[in-house]
Every structure is written in structure tokens, then in C-alpha cells.
Amino acid sequence: MHPLNWAVVIGWLAYVAIDGLRRARGTKHLEGYLLASRSLPWWAVGLSVMATQLSAITMIGTTGQGAVDGMRFVQFYFGLPVAMVILGVTLVPFLHGAKVYTAYEYLERRFDAKTRALTAFLFLLSRGMSCGTILAAPAVVFSAVFGWPLGWCVAFMGVPTVLYTVLGGVQAVTWADVKQMALVTVAIVAVVTTLLVRIPVSPSAALHIAGAAGRLQAFDFTPSLTNTYTFWSGIIGGTFLMLSYFGTDQSQVQRYLTARSVGEARNSLLISAYWKIPLQAMILLIGVLVFVFYQFEPSPMLFNPAHAHRAQQAAPAAYGALQARYDAALGARRAAADALARADDAGDRAANAAAVAAFRMQDSAVASVRAQALALVDSTVHEPSKDVNYIIPRFVLEQLPLGLAGLFIAGVMAAAMSAIAAELNSLATATVIDFYRRWVRPEAPDAHFLNVSKAATAFWGLFACGVATFAATLGSLIEVVNRFGSFFYGSILGVFLLAMIRQASAAGAFVGLIAGMSAVAAVNFGAPKVSFLWHNVIGAVVVVIVGMVVTLVTGTRRTA
Structure with missing residues (x-):
């Protein structure tokens, strides 16, 4: 640098x-x-x-x-x-x-x-x-x-x-x-x-x-x-x-x-x-x-330079063939992006529709070669190949x-x-x-x-520091940190929701918390896996329901 x-x-x-x-001086x-x-x-x-x-x-x-x-x-x-x-x-x-x-x-x-x-x-x-x-x-x-x-x-x-x-x-x-x-x-x-x-x-x-x-798709109303x-x-x-x-x-x-x-x-x-x-x-x-x-400047086939170097050393012929295909696909996509930009500036709807279709086809071709390059990393480097974290650096x-x-x-x-x-x-x-x-x-x-x-x-x-040494290999870091949190957050929230219900008992809160964590673990490791955002809902709801059932069964109450 x-x-x-x-x-x-x-x-x-x-x-x-x-x-x-x-500013912290004198804090005793x-x-x-x-x-x-x-x-x-x-x-x-x-x-x-x-x-x-x-x-x-x-x-x-x-x-x-x-x-x-x-x-x-x-x-x-x-x-x-x-x-x-x-x-x-x-x-x-x-x-x-x-x-x-x-x-x-x-x-x-x-x-x-x-x-x-x-x-x-x-x-x-x-x-x-x-x-x-x-x-x-x-x-x-x-x-x-x-x-x-x-x-x-x-x-x-x-x-x-x-x-x-x-x-x-x-x-x-x-x-x-x-x-x-x-x-x-x-x-x-x-x-x-x-x-x-x-x-x-x-x-x-x-x-x-x-x-x-x-x-640019910011809204997806698909129920899933x-x-x-x-x-x-x-x-x-x-x-x-x-x-x-x-x-x-x-x-x-x-x-x-x-x-x-x-x-x-x-x-x-x-x-x-x-x-x-x-x-x-x-x-x-x-x-x-x-x-x-x-789209207008050459982009790396692999954004992680360490993986690119190791894959090239481990399989030079395969890597070289993919790089040649990637360079050709980039050139075709650049031409398609230029045509799409011209069609947009001209305001020609017919030309724009054709340009969009052509650009999408070329963009898919680039993505396909990149996917094969990432698969090559998986097979040669033997490390997770998701390099989304290296794009911006x-x-x-x-x-x-x-x-x-x-x-x-x-x-x-x-x-x-x-x-x-x-x-x-x-x-x-x-x-x-x-x-x-x-x-x-x-x-x-x-x-x-x-x-x-x-x-x-x-x-x-x-x-x-110990966790950090392998977290970078788990994919998009913003997703990783929220997956970690969502495994626990919903169940913890459920306990605080129970705390605001006067009838909820101590036994209900403790058993409900264990049940909530168990439910989240089941959906997290089950198949098909439920998206991590829903883990928060599942954990909170299970804690409250089980907590109130245990409260009713035991008949005990404790309020602040």
C-alpha cells in the first residue's frame, strides 16, 4: 500500500x-x-x-x-x-x-x-x-x-x-x-x-x-x-x-x-x-x-488472491483454461453492457429489451466461469471458496x-x-x-x-481471536454474524417477554428457554433448513408458549 x-x-x-x-483518564x-x-x-x-x-x-x-x-x-x-x-x-x-x-x-x-x-x-x-x-x-x-x-x-x-x-x-x-x-x-x-x-x-x-x-431488486414479497x-x-x-x-x-x-x-x-x-x-x-x-x-473494467476471476495463486499452482492447465474463457466472457459482457447503456441513453424500448436479454446472457456466462473457478479452489485448495469478503478490499x-x-x-x-x-x-x-x-x-x-x-x-x-481465525472462511461475514446471533436471540427475547407477563413463573421461564433453544437447533440443523431470520420468531414464540404451559401446569407464580 x-x-x-x-x-x-x-x-x-x-x-x-x-x-x-x-477521555477515560481517572476512571477508578x-x-x-x-x-x-x-x-x-x-x-x-x-x-x-x-x-x-x-x-x-x-x-x-x-x-x-x-x-x-x-x-x-x-x-x-x-x-x-x-x-x-x-x-x-x-x-x-x-x-x-x-x-x-x-x-x-x-x-x-x-x-x-x-x-x-x-x-x-x-x-x-x-x-x-x-x-x-x-x-x-x-x-x-x-x-x-x-x-x-x-x-x-x-x-x-x-x-x-x-x-x-x-x-x-x-x-x-x-x-x-x-x-x-x-x-x-x-x-x-x-x-x-x-x-x-x-x-x-x-x-x-x-x-x-x-x-x-x-x-436493484429491494423487495421480494415471496412467502418463504x-x-x-x-x-x-x-x-x-x-x-x-x-x-x-x-x-x-x-x-x-x-x-x-x-x-x-x-x-x-x-x-x-x-x-x-x-x-x-x-x-x-x-x-x-x-x-x-x-x-x-x-462491467467496464477487467475484474479478477477470483477476488481472493491467495486462493487464486494456490489454485493456479495446483492445477495450472485447468486454471489457465478457465482464465482464457473468463477473459473472453468479460469481453463479451463489456460489449453487451456498452450496448445496453447506449440503448438506455437513446430511450429506444425495442433496442433496450434486446440489449437487456443479451446482457443477461453474457453476465450469466461470466458467472458460470466464476462458479467453475470457485469449484476448482474447493477441489485443489481444500478451503471454502466463497470470496465475497475480498471484493471490496x-x-x-x-x-x-x-x-x-x-x-x-x-x-x-x-x-x-x-x-x-x-x-x-x-x-x-x-x-x-x-x-x-x-x-x-x-x-x-x-x-x-x-x-x-x-x-x-x-x-x-x-x-x-480464536473464533476469527475460521469465521472468514464461512462465507459473507454479515450473514455469518447474524446467523450466530439469530441462533440465540429469539429464545433470549422470549424470556424477557415472559418477564412482562405477570402470571409467568420462574419454572416456566427456565424450561421455556431450554425448549426455545432446542426448537431453534432443530430447525437450524434440520432439512430443509429454515432461514436464520425466522429462528428469532421460532425461539421467542416457543419460549413464551412453553413457559406459559409450564406455569399453568405447575401453578406457581413469581412477580417482581
Whole structure:
């Protein structure tokens, strides 16, 4: 990478780290370290909530998803505004007013200790794996850029992030998130602008080409339990996912517990309700425009350079034959894209219809050769060949102007550091409050719990590094992190729904939680597999139904 790009990256990261640590100086009490003494303004909390989601996975995985699958992924967020409104009048005032450190503390008050412990354990497991996936995203970038082994890249990002989080606490995390959101927004707008300038056709023609390839389809009303990205999975399954993520996941709950009041906590969530979908659509549009860009510029047959090199060495004849076919298919597709752009500019409907058909045929030919190349990787390299996570890193480093490439990489790294730091802080909070202080040492000075919190942060950092070493091979990172979460989220949400039903008993909540997790496991590993968005609905519904049945059978009640 050019020294100018390195200067941008290093300068930005140094500024974020130094300023974050400066703001965290003097944090000597547990509440200050974990909750910033509940003193943060609503706009900073709101930006931190968004930044926790807008990780390097979004910058890499979502843009790559847009390049290969178009705008359909935006349906994933259709339930977000609904969830935020519901949470604003239910769990937010409920948990903020309870003056708890974690969401799971309340479950012991409402039910019993074992329900609290099991729910907190499921959070730790799900969020620990998700944190590892978030860490995998920048590791993918460095692996692609420098050819370093993935494990070294994970350590390169993970170790300094863990140290930063151990020293800084939630105060440093939140203010780093604010800066990260500003940088990411600037980087996204700059990349979109650059793409529109560099694509050699009009914006109208560019979007027409994307539409002809099916990349602009944002709505799919097909009723299906196996298709992930539909309107119904987004509005129903997405609502349940967002309710659980923002309402019961400690990584999000901890953000609004730092707000000064219930009103400011509500306002912080509404920032996501208003801005998340437009921002996500803009990120997906980057991927769509990268797809259009490569209609007119040669694109790699395999975006993962390491896999391309190893496949070429293992099967030179087969690889060479595929490369020759791919180059020819790219030329034919370029000619078809030019013809389609001219037909769009001329407004000739008949010519446009013929041009669309010709372009789709040539695009399918390119996709067919790429599929065979990916299959060759599977058979020769013996690693998963999905290279969607490498599309944007290759484009950024090979095509963006000097300085702007560094800005984008800095955005990816800052996003990763902020998201990982927030996740590690929440994991440490749940570990100390829900397990160590509850079961090991209930009474101790704040200084002791502060040291244990820092040790817990380091432990979860190492755990995340371990997960990250294989998460990058599981496909689209944005899908991987949500698959991990959806396996647990619905059942955890079901427990909190039961907590708001006065008749629900402790036995019902505990048995319901086990039943919900069992049901999700059955549909996840069964055949055909139900799309992960529906796991949230299934888990929540099963927990509530089984919990109320057990309550009625046992006849026991317990209310807060």
C-alpha cells in the first residue's frame, strides 16, 4: 500500500486511540468503567449504538453482499423502526429505571438465579462468537493486501484492540464510536462519488445495467421460510431479531444504560430507527456500483488472491483454461453492457429489451466461469471458496485514488476497533456482574471488580481471536454474524417477554428457554433448513408458549 495511504490509516487510528484514552483518564470506579457513570449525552449514545452495528463487517461484508446479490439485503432491516418504537415504550424505561448493570440482572429479580445465569451464558456464547466474526473482517483485508497468514492478521488487529479496551472502558469506547461514525459516513460518500465519476456511462445507464442484472431488486414479497431476504422475513423475523438485539443483548443495552435519563435513552435508539436503513442502503449501493464498475473494467476471476495463486499452482492447465474463457466472457459482457447503456441513453424500448436479454446472457456466462473457478479452489485448495469478503478490499486498493484508499481502510479499521471494543466491554460486564460478583465474590472493593473486569476483557479478546481465525472462511461475514446471533436471540427475547407477563413463573421461564433453544437447533440443523431470520420468531414464540404451559401446569407464580 502506498505510504500516503499508510499515513492516513496510522494518523487516524492514533488520533482515535489517544483521544479515547484521554477521555477515560481517572476512571477508578466500576460504574464509571462499565457504564460511564450513566452520564453520556443521548446523541453520543445513539451514535455509539449505530457504530456497534456498523463494524468492519458492514464495510466489507455488506458491500460485498451488494456486489454479488444486490439490494435485497436491505429488507433485513425493515423491522428495525418497528422494534425501536416498541422498545422505547417497554424495555428501555424498564431496564434504565431498574438501575442495573446488565439486562440479565433483572431476570433474577423477576424469576430466579438459574434463569439469569442461563440467559447470561447464552449471551456470552453468542456475542463472543459474533465478536470473533467482527474481528475477522479487518483480518481479511490485511490478508488480501499483504499476503500475511490470517492468524497473524487477527493478532495484528486483535491485540491492540484488546489493550485499548482494557485500559479505556466504556467512556473511551463511546467517544471513539462517535468519531468512527463521522469517518465512515465520509468514506462511504467519497467512495460512491468516486464510483459514479469513474464508471464510463451516465448514472442512469449504470443503474439500468444494475437493474438488468437484478442488483436493484429491494423487495421480494415471496412467502418463504427458506429464503432469507424477503419482505416478510425482514418485517417479521427482522422485528424479532432487532427486538432481541437492541432490547436484550448486553452489547446494546449497555449503550443506552449509559444515558443520563430514560428520555435520552429512547432518543438514542431513535437515531438508528431513522438513519440505519438509508445508511445501509448506501453501503449496499457501493457494492452494486462496484459490480457495474467491473462491467467496464477487467475484474479478477477470483477476488481472493491467495486462493487464486494456490489454485493456479495446483492445477495450472485447468486454471489457465478457465482464465482464457473468463477473459473472453468479460469481453463479451463489456460489449453487451456498452450496448445496453447506449440503448438506455437513446430511450429506444425495442433496442433496450434486446440489449437487456443479451446482457443477461453474457453476465450469466461470466458467472458460470466464476462458479467453475470457485469449484476448482474447493477441489485443489481444500478451503471454502466463497470470496465475497475480498471484493471490496481488492477494489479499494487497486482502483481508488491515493489517500481515499487509506481513508476507506482507516474507516474499516476504526469500525472494527470500535465494534470489537464495545463487544468486549459488554462481555466483560456480563461476566463480572452476572457470574463473578453473583456466584464467586459478592462483596469486594470497586478496585477489585475493576481489575477482574479488565481480566475478563482480555479473556474474551483471546476467545474472539480464536473464533476469527475460521469465521472468514464461512462465507459473507454479515450473514455469518447474524446467523450466530439469530441462533440465540429469539429464545433470549422470549424470556424477557415472559418477564412482562405477570402470571409467568420462574419454572416456566427456565424450561421455556431450554425448549426455545432446542426448537431453534432443530430447525437450524434440520432439512430443509429454515432461514436464520425466522429462528428469532421460532425461539421467542416457543419460549413464551412453553413457559406459559409450564406455569399453568405447575401453578406457581413469581412477580417482581
